[in-house]
Amino acid sequence: MTDILPYPTGNQHPRFFGWVMGNGTITGMLADMLASGMNPHLAGYDQSASLIEKQVIAWLAELMGFPPESGGLLVSGATMANINGLTVARNSEVSALTDFDVREHGLGHPDAPRLAVYGSDQIHSWVYKACETMGMGRQAYRSIATDADWRIDIDAARTRIQADIDAGLHPFCLIATVGTVNTGAIDDMTAMRELADEFGMWLHVDGAFGSMAALAPEAADLVAGQELADSIAFDLHKWGYMPFEAACVLVRDGTSQTDTYGSEASYLNGMTGGIAVGITDFADRGLQLSRGFRALKVWMSLKEQGSDCLGQVIQQNIDQAAYLEELVRQRPQLEVLSGATLNIVCLRYVVEGMNDDALDQLNRDILVAVQESGAAVPSQGIINGRFAIRVCISNHRTTRDDLVILLDAITQEGRSAVSRGGE
Template identity: 35%
Template sequence: MNELLLTDDERAHAGARLVALLDSYERGLAEADILPVPDRAQLAGLLAPMPDKGIGLDALFDRWEDVVLPGSTTVAHPRFLAYVLGPPNGVAPYAEALAAAINQNCNFWQLSPAASVVERSVLEWLASVVGFPAGAKGILTGGGSLATLQALATALHDRVPDFHASGLQRDHAPLVVYTSVEAHRSVDKAAAILGVGLDNVRHIATDDRHRMDVSALRRAVEQDRRNGLRPWCVVATCGTVSTGSVDPLDAIADLCSDEDLWLHVDGAYGALFLLSEGMRELMGGCARADSITLDPHKLLYAPLEAGCLLVRDGAKLRDAYAFDSSYLTVAEDPLMTDYMDYGPQLSRSFKAFKVWSAVQAFGVEAFRSANERTLELAQRFGRGVQEAEGLRLLAPVVLTAVCFSVDGVEDHASLLEELAAENVALLGPVVVGGERGVRACFTNHRTSVGDVDLILERLRGRVAFQARGFAPDPAN
């Protein structure tokens, strides 16, 4: 008997309990606490020494149900609106289970032939959504931050001669990367990790719509060249985290072409709205990027983790990451891809399977409809804020982020705590133009019109209490 396997009866019993657990979780989502109060004693119990003899299957499932689930944030609740983090789609748990069972190592194709083709299928489809040419290549990553890091590494290999051999250890003028003051922190983080240095990151001012100011970008590039520095890369944003603004991508692409700069687009939040034709005018410039970050674990509602990097010229991605290893050599096959040559990892999980499975099961149109619904809900919420006395928008509603303030509320953090404690909604804090407020981000395919109206009603009630000089009574 193998001590690490289940018997036939145990396997059947585990399957029945798992199905029952998933079903119970799904049915209870709408009434669940969005942000449960952790039972600290129970959670501390998870730190007990690992048992020498196992607790058994039923005890394990009991612990999942009694400790792990009650101590977990309910990100699938329809009013979980604090972050750009949607709930997983319905087929995700089953795809993840099969991926775990077959445990493919997606590094070179001999270890994962079907997985290699599945990942290629996903990447070619995503490249077509963005508008990249047939020669584009990519890789699924652990998230948008890793995709941006890998993109900038690719740009270094492409733009710095002999980078593989000597890296940045050379007597040359510093490289400079440009992004906006609204850009995700992953840009700074990548510059620090790669040795470019934070002193060589220029945070360009934005216009009145929180988009990168292209004139200011051009002036910064020209000034750095006059100072003997080496402008090298621009990171534009398609959907900033705070307000959802979209940088003027075509104008930035024109500048990058004029100045011979690598253009990376951080589209982790917004670029997959390109599934909708109506977003082409706003985001069509994504197709002109040298590289782009996407996040299938956002707008494709894949479970964490599933980021993506696409590079317009796929040969440049391979040049950055391919190394010879005699013990890993297998015959090249035109159908297969060795993904160890397109990113830093050797051991890689089968991330593509959950993305591919969901699109196969539901179809592209289902994701297009779900994303369009979130855009409509954000617009509805934005109109509600504009129409309500005492509520004020802090930024235009471009995608699904709605930033607003409540008159008379100095401490918006306490308002967020009230809304969470009452299980009305989990919203997030935001600072826009130096002003503090609240941000609701509608990237949840479970959210309904009724949920939007419930939050607006509660906010209007908060304003009414505030006007009378009282704090609201959660019991009423």
């Protein structure tokens, strides 16, 4: 094997800290292979693979504190899970879209309400894709300012919602982020629930990676309250360490999910015998009809590792992030731009007397050099307008020594870049 290098994007490596990626497990790999070998079709019906997906969804609902009767679906990633939740929110009676049938008429109809959805300015870019795809346009997303800890400003959200109502808009959903992509910030869930109730709105949680902290023995408190949501989206291929692709959307009132996605096609009707006994459960909960057996890797991972083991490794990553912050604070050449709330630390290399614009460029160069050296892969972020080297630890292979190697590499590349600049 001379032409194909190992670590295609690097995320299996213990010093991969970029974006938010999972690392994959041997069990997950085996499960994917078996799933492809068996190759069942997961539209629904009462067959063994469907029963496994139902079991997995029930386990995940329990772990997230959602009621057993919740609806849910495994999808490819948190983007798709979030879009599913937001579409259900739009169509549901909770958001009071009762006098307009959006499925029948669409948002282009002259009587269609002008919809608005609210979340913080730290929200992930999926929301813009969702607003565009759902025909609401990007302007439907009302980006609300955050406080010093990058949590949504509740009073600012209330003011904006009221102003929109006064202007004739129809606010239908609040989105809380549990673990923002930049800094790992967690919105105040109790306040978000109260605000949603105040205006009769749906509360959706984007917990792409952060929601999984519910499994961590000490950190679970940080995400407490996410179970108050009407729907929640989270990945299993990030902080569940499973191979791509696997994510879940849970909906407290399962019928609102089938009311959104259910369809009637005679050729899909259940039969009284044969292999199409039952209903097309999963096809009626989301966009996909043909679906693969991604439930198997979730089932096998939970069976083999168990939620306690997953929780311990998640806790380990959170503790490692706190340790990394401590290490950065001990090095005078480095500066913390955002500390560890969950598993993310943003930092930069600093040089006395150098202005912020020059530091931005220097840190961009350092990031590229560290990645290209092969020492480690952090990624980039903008924190309070400044370029940051962003370290996200969602990696079960990382040890504390790896964090020291990372900082050594950043410091060394920083020193080299400065000396090259001075030549």
